[in-house]
Amino acid sequence: MAPKTFASRLLLALTQCLKDRSGVAAVEFALVAPLLLGIALAALIFALALNNYILVTNGSSAGVANLILSRGSSTPYTDTVAAVRQAAQGLVSNNLTVAMSVDGAACADDAACATALSAAGGKSASVAVSYPCRLVVLDIDYAPGSCVLKQTTAGRVQ
Numbered sequence: 001m002a003p004k005t006f007a008s009r010l011l012l013a014l015t016q017c018l019k020d021r022s023g024v025a026a027v028e029f030a031l032v033a034p035l036l037l038g039i040a041l042a043a044l045i046f047a048l049a050l051n052n053y054i055l056v057t058n059g060s061s062a063g064v065a066n067l068i069l070s071r072g073s074s075t076p077y078t079d080t081v082a083a084v085r086q087a088a089q090g091l092v093s094n095n096l097t098v099a100m101s102v103d104g105a106a107c108a109d110d111a112a113c114a115t116a117l118s119a120a121g122g123k124s125a126s127v128a129v130s131y132p133c134r135l136v137v138l139d140i141d142y143a144p145g146s147c148v149l150k151q152t153t154a155g156r157v158q
Helices: 006-019 024-068 076-087 110-118
Strands: 097-102 105-107 124-132 148-156
Touching: 024 076, 024 097, 024 124, 024 148, 076 097, 076 110, 076 124, 097 110, 105 110
Parallel strands: none
Antiparallel strands: 097 105, 097 124, 124 148
């Protein structure tokens, strides 16, 4: 039998290495794990944004319920903002923006809202709530500065 050359020994070692299946699962996991982790993280961020939207909607509903029942109150604006913040407790209250209108006219303080509500029996009132959202996954912001959760709810003044 002739001595094996370097090339034939290298070819034999390479063939045995290619036939060896140990460690394949670890390599596959190492290739797929970052993708799966990214998808799971994106799902988590989306779920948090959806939760924030539900809280914004809840705040808007509570605010309009308070506003339409505030006819005759001296502090309808303050009470409505407090109701919105109470209903949306999971959010940073300083980041909430609350806007109200009675019969199509915006009211931004207690005096204006009280005056508008006093003559608006049976007319429409609405509360709009907005909150900035953050869609950041692995330090990539998928909506830089443009993601705002908004909800407007309307009702009839009682």
